[in-house]
Structures are given as structure tokens and as C-alpha cells.
Amino acid sequence: MTGRRGRPPKEAGGLSRERILREALALVDEEGLEAVSMRKLARRLGVDPMSLYNHVDGKDALLDGVAEVLLAAIPAPVPGGGLRETMSGLAHGFRDAMLGHPRAAPLVLTRQLASMTALAPVEAVLGPLLAAGYPPERAVHGLRAVLAFLIGTLMREVDAAPTFSATASPGRLAELTGSGLPAVSAAAPYLAVCDHEAEFEFGLGILLDALAP
Amino acid sequence: MTGRRGRPPKEAGGLSRERILREALALVDEEGLEAVSMRKLARRLGVDPMSLYNHVDGKDALLDGVAEVLLAAIPAPVPGGGLRETMSGLAHGFRDAMLGHPRAAPLVLTRQLASMTALAPVEAVLGPLLAAGYPPERAVHGLRAVLAFLIGTLMREVDAAPTFSATASPGRLAELTGSGLPAVSAAAPYLAVCDHEAEFEFGLGILLDALAP
DNA sequence: TCCTTGAATCTACGATGTAGGTAATCGACG
DNA sequence: CGTCGATTACCTACATCGTAGATTCAAGGA
Numbered sequence: 001m002t003g004r005r006g007r008p009p010k011e012a013g014g015l016s017r018e019r020i021l022r023e024a025l026a027l028v029d030e031e032g033l034e035a036v037s038m039r040k041l042a043r044r045l046g047v048d049p050m051s052l053y054n055h056v057d058g059k060d061a062l063l064d065g066v067a068e069v070l071l072a073a074i075p076a077p078v079p080g081g082g083l084r085e086t087m088s089g090l091a092h093g094f095r096d097a098m099l100g101h102p103r104a105a106p107l108v109l110t111r112q113l114a115s116m117t118a119l120a121p122v123e124a125v126l127g128p129l130l131a132a133g134y135p136p137e138r139a140v141h142g143l144r145a146v147l148a149f150l151i152g153t154l155m156r157e158v159d160a161a162p163t164f165s166a167t168a169s170p171g172r173l174a175e176l177t178g179s180g181l182p183a184v185s186a187a188a189p190y191l192a193v194c195d196h197e198a199e200f201e202f203g204l205g206i207l208l209d210a211l212a213p
Numbered sequence: 214m215t216g217r218r219g220r221p222p223k224e225a226g227g228l229s230r231e232r233i234l235r236e237a238l239a240l241v242d243e244e245g246l247e248a249v250s251m252r253k254l255a256r257r258l259g260v261d262p263m264s265l266y267n268h269v270d271g272k273d274a275l276l277d278g279v280a281e282v283l284l285a286a287i288p289a290p291v292p293g294g295g296l297r298e299t300m301s302g303l304a305h306g307f308r309d310a311m312l313g314h315p316r317a318a319p320l321v322l323t324r325q326l327a328s329m330t331a332l333a334p335v336e337a338v339l340g341p342l343l344a345a346g347y348p349p350e351r352a353v354h355g356l357r358a359v360l361a362f363l364i365g366t367l368m369r370e371v372d373a374a375p376t377f378s379a380t381a382s383p384g385r386l387a388e389l390t391g392s393g394l395p396a397v398s399a400a401a402p403y404l405a406v407c408d409h410e411a412e413f414e415f416g417l418g419i420l421l422d423a424l425a426p
Numbered sequence: 427t428c429c430t431t432g433a434a435t436c437t438a439c440g441a442t443g444t445a446g447g448t449a450a451t452c453g454a455c456g
Numbered sequence: 457c458g459t460c461g462a463t464t465a466c467c468t469a470c471a472t473c474g475t476a477g478a479t480t481c482a483a484g485g486a
Contacts, residue, residue, distance in 0.1 A: 220431095220432065262435095264435070267434070
């Protein structure tokens with residue numbers, strides 16, 4: 001008597017994997033990764049916690065699902081472009097997708113995903129590299145070098161940006177200059193601030209110059 | 214009556230921050246990050262869970278401490294070396310320190326640490342870059358590009374290597390070749406295997422060629 | 427001697443992930 | 457139209473977690 005039971009009567013607001021993943025992503029966006037719990041997610045969906053297990057294998061599988069939702073937001077590259085243009089476009093697409101959901105991005109950056117949606121961008125990079133005459137082994141190395149840079153860069157971007165607006169707090173700057181380390185002190189103004197955009201282009205440029213000149 | 218109480222009698226096997234961090238690192242090495250709990254750690258130390266809070270601010274601070282222990286294992290570069298030699302040495306030192314404790318490495322790679330021990334390697338890289346005539350802003354960009362590559366590369370290395378000996382399982386290879394993606398299929402043998410050593414040198418070489426030729 | 431201080435313990439609370447069992451509805455088939 | 461398996465939602469229960477709060481004892485300064 002306390003709540004409805006059994007199957008949802010016809011076409012009601014029944015649960016579904018997609019609805020669950022959408023709400024989970026919203027929850028992460030609003031409250032952060034460590035605030036995610038099956039119970040809280042169920043509360044938001046107006047549903048018993050255990051009901052989620054009919055559509056998702058458990059908490060870990062749920063988070064994998066959210067990661068794939070993020071990855072699916074990367075736009076496919078335009079077919080006719082050159083090698084450099086393709087790789088640059090995919091790198092920017094990846095970055096934009098992560099920056100669109102900074103609190104959820106660690107799900108993608110931390111786990112290694114083997115699903116089809118994760119393989120699509122890989123195909124999009126590998127194809128042009130092979131077509132450009134790269135031997136497969138070298139193509140894979142290049143792909144992984146760029147991916148490593150992307151992951152490392154975005155890890156810094158996403159957990160500095162959104163919650164603390166003051167990336168360059170005066171306190172942090174003073175802490176750096178007063179550290180007694182000469183080179184750190186000399187570069188302190190640039191260490192305290194992060195021009196993410198410029199740093200991303202700088203590093204990506206180095207890699208693409210070497211791979212797709 | 215059930216257990217000893219009060220201060221440890223004289224110089225007995227008293228607790229200490231250092232002893233706690235050492236045991237925590239051992240626990241992570243043996244059972245993995247997600248197996249760490251204050252209660253289990255206390256059990257290993259033969260101590261009440263709440264006793265840990267006299268030496269450590271909480272679970273998060275404990276893990277920060279473990280991360281700093283890892284960072285402190287990076288050897289300082291030899292003073293007389295050239296720019297490229299210094300940067301390459303530090304990159305390898307960082308990598309070796311992480312690979313020595315693969316299950317704990319995510320603590321360093323995931324959190325951004327602002328402590329002195331984290332700043333020492335920064336100083337060691339920044340110094341030679343400034344001495345070589347780099348303007349500070351560019352030096353910081355270069356440092357961060359290399360660091361991003363290190364973080365991204367090591368994230369892949371550490372959670373593939375130790376627990377699963379078969380990085381290149383036949384199943385994974387078949388999964389890749391049968392994916393219907395032509396470039397992925399063509400490069401499948403190299404995607405299924407990871408020659409971490411070679412890939413690390415490849416990516417690091419590209420970056421150092423651009424920064425310290 | 428007493429008194430402050432700090433370390434170790436005990437108790438307790440709310441929260442979490444999820445195994446196991448029960449009830450209600452739908453789609454298909456006779 | 458009646459029946460039945462499958463699917464879905466709910467409920468109960470358990471072990472475990474991080475840690476606030478109060479308590480107890482030994483060591484060292486007065």
C-alpha cells in the first residue's frame with residue numbers, strides 16, 4: 001500500500017537504461033562524482049533503489065554507461081579533411097565533450113573503455129594515419145601519444161575549473177613565490193594561472209607537428 | 214578491560230604518521246585502492262580505527278599522504294646535466310616511481326598536489342628551462358605539456374599491467390578485428406598489445422625534440 | 427604532588443552497495 | 457476468454473563504511 005508494485009501499468013513513466021543514465025549524468029553535473037549513490041539516484045527518479053538493478057548491472061556498470069554517454073557526444077570528423085585537420089578536430093571535439101561535463105569527465109579519463117562508442121574516434125584517427133602511409137605500429141604509437149596528452153591535460157582542466165573560480169588565488173601565488181625554490185618563484189605568476197586554451201594548443205601543436213606536418 | 218587504553222606505555226610500538234602511511238601503501242599494493250578502509254588499515258596495525266585520526270586528518274588526507282610518499286621516491290636530477298638529459302631523467306624517474314607501485318599511482322595521477330614534495334620536481338625542470346633562455350610563460354607551457362603526457366601515459370600503463378597478465382588476450386584481439394571498423398581491424402595486433410616502453414620513449418621523444426633539441 | 431596534555435579506545439549514527447524474496451503487470455499462447 | 461511465464465518494481469535485511477563524541481589512561485611540567 002505504501003507504493004506501487006509490479007510492472008508499470010502500460011506506458012507509464014517506466015524506468016529505462018537511457019532514463020537512468022541521463023539522470024545519473026545530471027546528478028554528477030550538479031553534485032559531483034562522489035555524491036553519486038544508487039539510493040540518491042533512485043530518489044531523483046522517484047523509484048526504489050533496487051529497481052535500478054533491473055536495467056543496470058551495478059554501480060560500476062552505471063558509471064561506465066555515463067562515460068559512454070559522454071564519449072558519444074564527440075562529433076565525427078568531416079570525411080574529406082586532411083590528416084592534420086582530422087586529428088585536430090577530433091582532439092578539440094574530445095576536449096569540448098569533456099569540458100561540457102567537467103565533473104563527469106574523470107569517468108572517461110580514468111577508466112579504459114572497450115565499447116564500440118569508444119572505438120569510433122579511434123577508427124577516425126587511425127584511418128587517416130594509415131592512409132597517409134604510416135606503418136600500423138607507428139600509427140598506434142602516434143594515436144596513443146596524442147591520447148595521453150589529451151587525458152593528462154583534461155585531468156588538470158576539469159578539476160580546477162568549475163567549482164573554484166579562483167584558479168589564480170593570491171594565496172596560491174604567495175605560497176609559490178615564498179617556497180624558496182628559485183625557478184618556481186621566477187615563474188610563479190604563470191604557475192598560479194592556467195591559460196588552458198593556450199596550453200592545450202601549445203602541446204597539441206607540438207604533437208601534430210611531429211605526426212601530421 | 215578488553216584492550217589497552219590511554220597513552221602507549223613509554224616507547225612501545227606506538228602509532229605514527231609515518232608508520233600509518235607505510236602500512237597504507239602496503240595495503241594498496243596488496244589489495245588495491247578501493248580496498249582501503251580506515252578499519253582495515255587499523256586492523257593491520259593492531260589498533261582501533263579511531264586511533265588513526267590522531268595522526269591523520271581523515272581518509273582523504275591519508276591518501277594525500279600516500280601520494281606524497283610516492284612522489285618523494287623520484288630521484289633528484291644530477292646537477293651538471295644538460296637540459297634534455299635533465300628533463301628525460303626526471304620523466305623516467307617519475308615513471309619508475311609510479312610503476313613501482315602501480316595500484317597506488319592513481320593517487321598521484323588523479324589528485325593535484327600543492328605540497329613541497331610535489332614542487333621539487335617542478336623546480337628541477339623549470340630551472341634548466343629558464344636557464345636555457347625560455348621565457349617563463351613558455352617554460353611553464355612546456356613543463357605542463359610533458360607532465361600531461363606523463364600522466365596520460367601512466368594512467369594507461371598502471372591499470373592494465375599488473376593484475377591482468379594478458380594485456381593482449383586473444384579475445385580482445387578478436388573483438389577488435391571483428392568490430393567492422395577497417396582501420397581498427399588493420400591495426401588490431403598493435404592495438405591489442407602495448408609495448409609501454411617503446412610508446413613512452415616515442416611520445417617523450419617528440420616532446421623533448423620540440424622543447425630541448 | 428597535582429595538573430595539563432595527548433594518544434588510544436569505545437560507542438554510536440547515518441549512509442552505502444546489493445543479495446534475496448515477493449507481488450503485480452504484460453505479452454503470448456491455448 | 458483463461459492461463460502462464462517473463463519482466464519489472466518493491467521490500468527487507470546485512471555487512472561495511474567514515475567519523476563525531478565521550479572516556480580513559482600514561483607522560484611530563486608545575
